[in-house]
Amino acid sequence: MFNTEYDVIVVGAGHAGSEAAAAAANMGSKTLLITMNLQNIAQMSCNPAMGGIAKGQIVREIDALGGYSGIVSDTSAIQFKMLNKSKGPAMWSPRVQSDRMRFAEDWRMLLENTPNLDFYQEMVSGLLVENHKVVGVKTSLGVEVKGKTVVLTNGTFLNGLIHIGDKNFGGGRAGERAATGITEQLVELGFDSGRMKTGTPPRVDGRSLDFSKMIEQPGDENPEKFSYLDITKPLTNQRSCHMSYTSPEVHDLLREGFDRSPMFNGRIKSLGPRYCPSIEDKINRFADKDRHQLFVEPEGWNTVEYYINGFSTSLPEDVQFKALRSVAGFENVKFFRPGYAIEYDYFPPTQLKHTLETKLVDGLYFAGQINGTTGYEEAGSQGLMAGINASLKVQEKDPFILSRSEAYIGVLIDDLITKGTEEPYRMFTSRAEYRTLLRQDNADFRLTPKSFDIGLASEKRLKRMEEKQSKAENFVSFFKDTSVKPEEINPVLESKDSSLMKQSDKMFKIFARPNITIDDMRKVSSVEAYIQDHNLDNEVIEQAEIQVKYSGYIEKEKNNADKLNRLENIKIPQNFDYSKLKSMSFEAREKLSKIQPVTISQASRISGVSPSDISVLLVYMGR
Structure with a gap:
């Protein structure tokens, strides 16, 4: 079936995989996108929205670089809001509520109309590796596909385990099986792996809700859009979201199920997203608060399905149902499906280079939740960068790396590579020290010329x-x-x-x-x-x-960035032996040896490496 050797093989067609495949193909690389179900390309597994605080800046950056997320966000939008408009422009963050079905459909149509891109539906069960270099993939049916580079974007599917109360079963997403084989092979090759957790709230029937008891949340009076291209237009009609609140009665009903909660009885041992906790975690950690906001978000223009943002939970379904019925406006609620938690494998991202290529296997790239991130936008940006760099590697061109002063994408990748993460990483404006430079309004000025130079932006x-x-x-x-x-x-x-x-x-x-x-x-x-x-x-x-x-x-801020960027130009020799620097702390030697930073600037950002350790390194290097 597969006689040709692909330049780039992308495994998984979520947000990371879709952007990776589009970027590689648009740069002229012969690309294969292989996924377990082609009907679920770019599926919004959790909330039906794109953008938000710092995430909106990332979508603008993806668009400025020639990616597709901004275009699809515009064509499938049902509401637009510019968040933080009362603050300075560094904080302004665009966000759209999306039509979930149209979002996936528009993504698929864009991909199908992208030259150099082939599709195949199958589960990838392993990699083909020769002499520490990836040469292709193998499917569960035993089909081997040769490729010069491979981008893994497996999302929550690697040995995924779904929890609802005291029940659990294998799956990468509700109604879809988990992916097996890849983790085990990567561990054999020497990779460290870990487990993370994320969750999702119930989906309910909007016909059973009383919106008169809720607070309406309309879109902006003069909506804008994400993409800098003129092929998309701002919304002229919008759908409202609504807001309600939990109460002490709701909290008491939820507590009744704590003894059956996988979070509290020890069945879930992995860490979930700090800034998007489950409802049981919220009422446990913030016991002094007698109510929490719930955002009632429509899933599209024509569907009656609603997403209950703020009610993420893995409690038993009967407890979820009883508690939600005590929320104002939900007295007669009907469930489409209960909320659940999911545990999955990830690989600590300190095992990657700034190109997102692994240090252990040549030509193998990781992008998205496999790197310990959470969020469509974070995933999409990594996929874009992995697809770009895989294509450049095949073309034997210099890699494409964005610095912390050039893009939120640069901050995201540098944080992952340099600091690693033990809990799902989410981007915030506070993570960027140059956020006045990295505004959503100027992403095209910052990035489009760079993307044009590498052959991606038109x-x-x-x-x-x-x-x-x-x-x-x-x-x-x-x-x-x-x-x-x-x-x-x-x-x-x-x-x-x-x-x-x-x-x-x-x-x-x-x-x-x-x-x-x-x-x-x-x-x-x-x-x-x-x-x-x-x-x-x-x-x-x-x-x-x-x-x-x-x-x-x-x-x-430009002057500050220029000063720090001088440290980016001081390269550290490859495979530098830190053990001989005895005047450096043991922790610094250990972490520098493990991460192998490329520049002095990157070394200075590693947790546990002090300014005095950097001084020792500079003295040794004759600086």
Whole structure:
């Protein structure tokens, strides 16, 4: 069946696998996407939403690099919100509520229309490895497929075990079998493995809910979109979500099932996501709180199925049902399916290079939950980077690595490779030390030229970005070069309780005031005339406003990044022997020997390596 040798074989077609396959194929590599069920490509296994705090920035970065997640998020959206709009632009985070069925369908259509990409439905049970180099995969039917590189994106399927109360059974997702064989082989090859846990809430019938007892959560009045391309359009119609609360009565009913909870009786030993705890974990850890928010999220435009965000649980189904019926609006609730927890194998990511290639097996890449992350966006970004680097390796080109000052994706991968993780890793804006630079609005400026250079982003995408950048820069220059008279601007300043002008001055200085917005400046006739004459859209106007108002902060952060980036240029020799540095702490020697950082900067970020240890290393290297 498979006579040709593929350049890239991607195992698993979740968010990581789909992005990996798309990237490799679009870069000209002959690619095979092999998965257990082709009907479940890019399935939203948990909540029907994309983006959110820091995650929205990642989706924008994926789109800027030429990935598909932003496009599909737009075409399948049923609601759009820009979160944290009351804070500074570094915190603004786009999020969409998605139509789950349309999301998977649109992903599949995009993949099927991608050149160089083949599909095959089967379970991969092992890798073909020769002399520490991967040469293909083997399926459960014994079919062997040769490949120059392999990207593993197995999600929660590796020896997956589903828990509902005191019942458990094998599975990678509700209604789907677990994948076996790969973990055992990788351990034999010398990899360390571990177990992690995640969970999901019940899905319910919206016809059985009383929304009048809940708080409506509508989308933004003027919704935006994710993709920088003009092939998608902002929503003109949106579906509302709703919010309700648990209560002391609900908590008491949930506690009745604690003795049958796999979390509390010891059957689940692995760690779950810290920032998305189950409802039983929440009422146990935060016993002083008498209520918790529940977000009631529609699964699509036309379905009656709803996702109960905030009620993730592995309690027995009868306990889940009884407790949820005591929540306002849920008195007559009917379940589509109960919530459950799932345990699965992962591989500590310190065993990877920054390209996501494994250190032990040449040509083998890991992406997504196999690396200990949680979230569609985190998975998709890793898949994209693994697909890019697998393709570049086959083409014998330099690897593509993003630094911490270039992208949230760079922060994510550096955190994983350098620090590892013992619990499901989720991205937050607080993890990025350069978040003023890494905004959602400028991801295309940061990343599209880089992606174009490696052959992924199209020329059309690059030209659109350059036109937007030029328009924004020219608009900022207009404010710097154009003066405004007191009689024209003072009425605006007076209405905002801002100090009045006594003489003409550059508009840039007025616009830079904290309480003056672009809407205020548009009341000056020359500003509105410039916008109309140059046909500026909201994207360009917003970009210019951010550059004017935050120029000082942006410049300061750039300088800090430049200083630290100098350490990125100090390379550590490969297989450096840290044991001979006796004046370095034992912990530092042990961790540096294990992780083998590539640069001094990476070494400085490893937990347990102190500044004095770095000084010893610099002295030894003659710095």
